[in-house]
Amino acid sequence: MLSIVKGPYLQWPTPHTVTVMWETSEPADSKVMVWQAERIHSGYLGNYKQPEQVVQTVHLKESTVIHRITLEGLAPSTVYHYQVHSSHEHDNVASGKFFLKTAVQRGTPFSLAVTSETGGYSGFDTSEGQINRNVFHHMRRYRPDFALFVGDIVNDGHNVEDWERYFFLPGKELLSDTPFYCCLGNHENHSPWFHRFFAYPPPSRFYAFDYGDARFICLDSTELIDNDTYPLDSGKMAPGHEQFDFLVRALEESDARWKIVFFHYPPYVSGGYQVEALRALSPVLEQHGVDLVLNSHTIAYERSHPIRDGGIDYENGIVYVVAGGAGAMPSWLLPKREWHTAQSLAVPHFLHVVITPHTLELQAIDDEGRLFDRFGFYKDVSGKRYF
Numbered sequence: 001m002l003s004i005v006k007g008p009y010l011q012w013p014t015p016h017t018v019t020v021m022w023e024t025s026e027p028a029d030s031k032v033m034v035w036q037a038e039r040i041h042s043g044y045l046g047n048y049k050q051p052e053q054v055v056q057t058v059h060l061k062e063s064t065v066i067h068r069i070t071l072e073g074l075a076p077s078t079v080y081h082y083q084v085h086s087s088h089e090h091d092n093v094a095s096g097k098f099f100l101k102t103a104v105q106r107g108t109p110f111s112l113a114v115t116s117e118t119g120g121y122s123g124f125d126t127s128e129g130q131i132n133r134n135v136f137h138h139m140r141r142y143r144p145d146f147a148l149f150v151g152d153i154v155n156d157g158h159n160v161e162d163w164e165r166y167f168f169l170p171g172k173e174l175l176s177d178t179p180f181y182c183c184l185g186n187h188e189n190h191s192p193w194f195h196r197f198f199a200y201p202p203p204s205r206f207y208a209f210d211y212g213d214a215r216f217i218c219l220d221s222t223e224l225i226d227n228d229t230y231p232l233d234s235g236k237m238a239p240g241h242e243q244f245d246f247l248v249r250a251l252e253e254s255d256a257r258w259k260i261v262f263f264h265y266p267p268y269v270s271g272g273y274q275v276e277a278l279r280a281l282s283p284v285l286e287q288h289g290v291d292l293v294l295n296s297h298t299i300a301y302e303r304s305h306p307i308r309d310g311g312i313d314y315e316n317g318i319v320y321v322v323a324g325g326a327g328a329m330p331s332w333l334l335p336k337r338e339w340h341t342a343q344s345l346a347v348p349h350f351l352h353v354v355i356t357p358h359t360l361e362l363q364a365i366d367d368e369g370r371l372f373d374r375f376g377f378y379k380d381v382s383g384k385r386y387f
Contacts, residue, residue: 002026002091006168008084009175011068011199012209013103013146015076018179019199020069020084020100024093027063028086032056034071035081037099051081051097063088066196077104099177101145103211107357110212113144113178114351115325116264116296119166120152120187131348132170134367135326140174141369142352146211147178150296150323151185151222151264158191181209183218185264185296190222206243208250213357215256219247219263225275237280247281251288257379258360259290266295268307268320270338271346273298282307285318291360291377291385292319294351299324301364302344303373306387312340314387319375321362325350343373 007022020032035051058069067086074080079101085094104110118132139147154162168175184205188194200207205220223243224236237244251259265275267282275297285293286308301324306317320340326348337344348367353360358380364373378386 002028002086002088002093004084004086004093004095006164006197007172007176008082008095008098009168010100010177010179012070013101013179013211015103015105016074017070017072018074018100018102020067020071020082021197021199022067022084022086022095023197024065024067024086026088027065028067028088028093029063030060030067030069031085031087032058032069032071033083033085034074035097037079037081039079055080068199070199074102076102077108078102100179101177104145106213108212109354109356110145111142111352111354112146112148112211113139113142114148114150114262114294114323114353115139115349116150116185117152117299117324118149118170118326119154119156119162120185120296120299120324120326129165129170131367132166132326135348135350136171136174138365138367138369139350139352140178142365144178144352147174147180148216148262148294149180149182150262150294151183152187152296153182153185154191155187157188157193160193163193163197181216181218183263184220184222186222188222203242206246208246208254210254210256212355213256214258214260214355215250215254217247217250217259217261219243219261219281221263221265221275221278225265225277244284247284248288251284251290257357257383258292258355259288260292260294261285261290262294264295265297266302266320266322267293268304268338268340269295269298269300269302269322270335270341270344271298271300271302279310282310282318286316290318292321292362295320295322296324298322300344300346301325301349301373303342303362303364303375304340305342307340315385321351323349323351326367342375345372347372 011019361376
């Protein structure tokens with residue numbers, strides 16, 4: 001019997017487009033129907049009407065198992081309902097109806113949620129995935145516009161069952177109405193499933209996107225580092241190498257007020273798996289005004305002081321945050337804090353980040369919904385930043 005085995009889930013939102021993906025049990029065609037989500041203005045519920053008017057239907061007749069349809073011509077920062085359908089000559093299947101929201105334009109506040117290690121923690125997790133379910137549940141409660149996953153979302157990227165077990169199944173409710181971005185971690189192990197399940201532009205290992213007043217840049221640090229000994233392949237972080245040239249170009253061409261870079265291995269963390277060799281990236285990030293770097297790999301939460309030129313700089317420094325979220329590394333694996341550590345806690349968690357044209361506020365929330373850290377930046381009209 002034909003069934004939907006993954007999704008539907010959302011990818012790559014822009015102010016006028018969003019991509020819908022899902023997987024079926026057998027090859028079938030692909031169709032997405034979209035309704036305008038009309039808000040009820042009377043009363044105090046502030047809810048949406050049951051959708052009635054179909055504003056768009058996209059139908060691809062080619063049979064496939066992993067389905068991908070990009071909806072176009074949508075309005076910015078607008079909520080719609082959508083539903084996916086697939087059929088072949090013997091059967092058909094449809095999902096329920098879900099919300100989607102297009103990306104906001106510049107000048108409009110938005111929020112995102114950040115976590116990682118949904119698969120990297122599997123060796124320690126004896127709760128049969130309850131930590132993952134808790135983290136996804138509380139992320140959804142905050143209703144972010146999109147989510148970032150900073151690697152190790154599966155235990156073994158080459159095992160296709162892992163993608164359902166650690167990510168798509170526990171995250172099903174969140175991912176059906178919240179677009180998301182991922183970077184490669186060592187547990188993904190350069191699996192081809194990463195490129196099949198996600199709709200990022202080629203080469204998809206690294207990419208950049210704008211959302212509101214922020215530019216986000218994803219890097220593949222697993223290409224730069226040997227996971228066994230963590231040496232930096234310096235030739236790959238020099239002019240002429242594809243990823244280095246991409247990073248410089250993505251930073252130079254952007255005039256976004258906020259610049260955020262995310263990749264898996266952490267240059268700064270006062271615990272196991274600190275990859276100091278990646279500090280070779282810092283001068284490039286500092287030169288181009290990066291505000292925040294998001295990492296993972298160490299299964300804990302840690303926020304640095306603002307760092308520039310290898311020291312603390314509260315005027316122009318970059319804050320590095322390790323969001324090893326779905327995991328909680330046993331305390332005996334963590335030494336004392338280092339000089340660069342502002343806050344650190346080994347507890348399952350996610351980040352909720354709110355960005356406006358002049359402010360960036362980050363909250364760290366544990367898997368029971370409790371706030372345990374927060375910090376923020378303010379930028380004046382000249383771009384000068386304050387903590």
